[in-house]
Amino acid sequence: MSVFHIAIDGPSGAGKSSTAKKLAKELGFTYMDTGAMYRAVGLKALRLGIDPMDEEAVSAMIGTTSVDLALEAGEQQVLLDGENVNPFIRTQEVSAAASAVSKWAAVRTMLVEAQRSICATSDVIMDGRDIGSVVLPDAQVKFFLTASPEVRAHRRTLELQARGEEADEEKILREIIARDEQDSSRAVSPLIRVPDAVLVDNSDMNEEETCQWMLNIVRERMAK
Numbered sequence: 471m472s473v474f475h476i477a478i479d480g481p482s483g484a485g486k487s488s489t490a491k492k493l494a495k496e497l498g499f500t501y502m503d504t505g506a507m508y509r510a511v512g513l514k515a516l517r518l519g520i521d522p523m524d525e526e527a528v529s530a531m532i533g534t535t536s537v538d539l540a541l542e543a544g545e546q547q548v549l550l551d552g553e554n555v556n557p558f559i560r561t562q563e564v565s566a567a568a569s570a571v572s573k574w575a576a577v578r579t580m581l582v583e584a585q586r587s588i589c590a591t592s593d594v595i596m597d598g599r600d601i602g603s604v605v606l607p608d609a610q611v612k613f614f615l616t617a618s619p620e621v622r623a624h625r626r627t628l629e630l631q632a633r634g635e636e637a638d639e640e641k642i643l644r645e646i647i648a649r650d651e652q653d654s655s656r657a658v659s660p661l662i663r664v665p666d667a668v669l670v671d672n673s674d675m676n677e678e679e680t681c682q683w684m685l686n687i688v689r690e691r692m693a694k
Contacts, residue, residue, distance in 0.1 A: 474499075474593045475608070476688060477601035480615035481650050481661060482565070483622030485677060486597035489615065492681040494595045497688065502588060503546055504598035504605070505568065507537045507581050509559035510550040512567030522570035529576035537581060539588065562645065569649050572599070573656040600659035602667050611691050612667040613684060619646050621673045 476493065478486050487503050494501035512522055514535060520527045538549040547554050558564070571577050578600075585596065585605050596605065602612035617625075623643035630637035653661040663669065668687060672680040
């Protein structure tokens, strides 16, 4: 069975998930938000009072943890030990915990195996930090989607405000810069742009323009 894979990497707040969802809908592909899987692990650590920076404790926890994906009404649901945790994984606290736990080899090994298993028989669009470099190194199309930290912080602020949450844009900017540094400098599967990834800087593009630009590239590759 021939399958087609699209890998989208990039820093936090670049719009990877929303763009990937649109591309998946246009192409009829399965969308996988790998970041949500790490958020689920981070959420469990917080719930159990485990310091996400404690590798030994997190590694012990992951041995009794299951993270699965399911589709409901066309939307991806993240199941943490059988519980749908979609409503709980988009906070700034969970985001920071996800970045911390993602550094640990035991976490990445477990989740990468799960991600590759799903991809084995499906046309998939997957986004994250190490998709093109580690999870899907043979993907037919790879993108590195980014924007300036200031633009990403502003978008995140608007997103939180739209949900009725308080948002300090300066604080969010500091957190984004710190997370960029942490994701890029970790020893295990750091955030990098692989040589064959198409760079997409959408600082001056809206979501629709970004999606259309990437869709044109995918269709060119698929036609070859």
